[in-house]
Amino acid sequence: MRHSILRTAAAALIIGTACTALPAMAGTPPGVLIVGQSAEPKSLDPAVDTAVTDFRILTNIYNGLTHYKSGTLQPAPALATSWTISKNGLVYTFDLRKGVKFQDGTPFNAEAVKFNFDRMLDKNDPYHKLTGPFPLAFFFSDVDKVTVLGPYKVQFTLKKPYAPFLSNLAYPTGLIVSPTAVKKYGKNYGSHPVGTGPFEFVEWDRNNKVVLKRNPHYWNGEPALKTVIFRPITDTNTRVSELLSGGINVMFGVPPNSLRLFQNANFKTYQQVGPHVWFVILNEKDGPLKSKLVRQAMNYAVNKEAIVKNVLKGTATVANGPIAPAFAWAYDKNLKPYPYDPAKAKKLLAEAGYPHGFSTTFYVTQGGSGMLSPVEMGTAIQADLAKVGIKVKIETFEWNTFLSKVNAGLKGNVGMAEMAWMTNSPDTLPFLTLRTQAWPSKGGFNSGYYSNPEVDKLLEQARTSSNQAERAKLYKKVQVIVHNDAPWIFVANWKQNAVTTANVKDFKLQPSFFLLLHDVKKP
């Protein structure tokens, strides 16, 4: 009896070990790049998409009329070779690139451009309802009509001047899709993307991979990589181990604590400032935070240097105001962030009539796009504020719940809420979150009810001016005023990071958070 049991056990052990002794994994084949993503794509239709992870795929399949020049957030010619803007800033006339074909052979021309924007903006367009909804269509809500002037000439007429227009055209929402493919696939277009970009779509195996292959007819020259595979690996630890074991070549958003695992000859690490601002919205409608002195005191009381260094391990810099340093032309680099000065904070609180501080509630999220380490950062802020007598009660929510609570506006004893934005233009964040017209009741994101007529005026001016030097001056003025009014605690600007295996060449991070693989090589 014993022998037979032992024999069975031995046999099972042998089968077990035979499985483990199967050939060890090889690295990825030459010319094949595997990108580890934190989420499964929602759609590959750029007009439908809202997720940064999806944008990394889209920017390789499609082109827009404009694109961000590599390494910047400056719109530059892409499918449009040049353009003119009418004096009143209402009419944009684009000359289009000739001889470009979509990956399905459809010629790219002015009709295709019109088709794309009609699909997104015209409720009566047959493909509007069929292929929508288009959550970010409001990027182009000021477009009145699109007119075809010739096979390679197209005109956009705006309802009112709108300076970020060229920049929004470079955003994925503005990428141009093949009209033939939309007509062919209808509501399934998002699973059969066709663009004019350097890579063409091969396969989307749900929850497993999206495969792209090089587009041999790409108008800007054939890319070096043969195949690009995007793998959704939702668990961060698993993504780290996949990169360590050679299963993927590129990973974005390596957690600060894991970065040191990749500081050796087998990997390359990249860092790049992004258009990101992490801040705490303060409630200016109810309670002690109505007082500017109190809000300034809170900015002095929080040790942002320590948060950036200890919590974020140097993956961010201290923020000075509402515009991210990535928008170099509009950012005021002479504006110094509030220094850590608890003594001054206490003095200001006393001046405002709160010598012994007060209590308030702080909404903290558990995660969410661009929120970095929200719980750790929230508790660090809570501890710093306690030191000057402000008792903060933290309430945490899951991201979607959090957004629905915060976007509806802070009420009553809820004095503070965390928030972070990644945007494509210096205009977006202040315009949507700081104007009086952007209060939640008016459909905006000004959840703290900040209001300063001067800021309102400057932002409107900046939006309607098409002179960049003038816009820069206006944005710098906005930063100085907002810095002084302190509607937020300005905390951090994130530096995005990525790690690749050492054999990946000419890889670059973009301040737009997009991924441009045209020039990347992997022998």
Place this chain on the structure above:
Amino acid sequence: MYGYIGKRLLAVIPVLLGLSLVIFIIMHLIPGNQATAMLGAYATPENVARLNAELGLNQPLPMQYFIWLNNIVHGNLGYSYTLNQPVLNAVMQRFGNTLILAIAALMLCTFWGLLAGVISAIRQYSWTDRIVTLLILTGISLPSFWLGLILILVFAVDLHWLPTSGMYEVYGGGGLLDLLRHLLLPAFTLAVGATTVIARLTRSNMLEVLRQDYIRTARANGLSESRVVYRHAFRAAIVNVIPVIGVQAGFVLGGAVYIETVFQWPGIGRLLVTAIESRDILLVQGGVLVVASSYVLFNLGADILQNILDPRVRA
């Protein structure tokens, strides 16, 4: 016998109905919906209302429930907005992958659990028994998602023996061998908890049976030890273990949610996690309904099997 099965099957219907209602209510109690998930940071109340209207989510809740229920009866679980395909297709395809994982884990835990239980019972208080008991204790105490990460670290990152995640290699590959390599770590991780339960139960049942008079009689009649253990004791002991294996099948399916996330197994667990994050409500409802129904069916299957093996249960 058939009457018993018929009665049990009928009892399943109200259970499934109640289940569908609970799932539906829970999904609608969670704040935030598909529109807030799609809009992300741009989710103002105004944008949300606009998108809700476009998605048809502004209808009264009871109405939405009955539409859903009516569709289910007609074999239509709805359309997943994140996957751009019918929920039923998506769920059945992923459920197949989960079944591969669950069946592999169930085979492992049944085999090792019974083996360990029998060995430690026939060698009660020996060193073998102590070692097996120690292993069982360790197995019970390890959270499976943690164990999974440790196994990945050892066998994939350090030793490079096995792949970290996925079901097949993403380029080329495929085939049974490829599947087995990817299956080994997740199936093992998933099996550990259930193995310990089955082993403990087998051990105590075996010990009890071995003390019975008829075993002593069998031995006295000169039957060989292996015949006594296999033919008599084991068969009697396993009758009580089978329903537990059925329950474990349910737990294995539930555990697959964590394991599939850790190992990126393209099964229903991972499907549900991503669907919940993106508030793809129809997909979540359909997925949970299928998992829960299969849980009910596994239990039913185990009951029926026990019924066949041991006529005493029928009474």
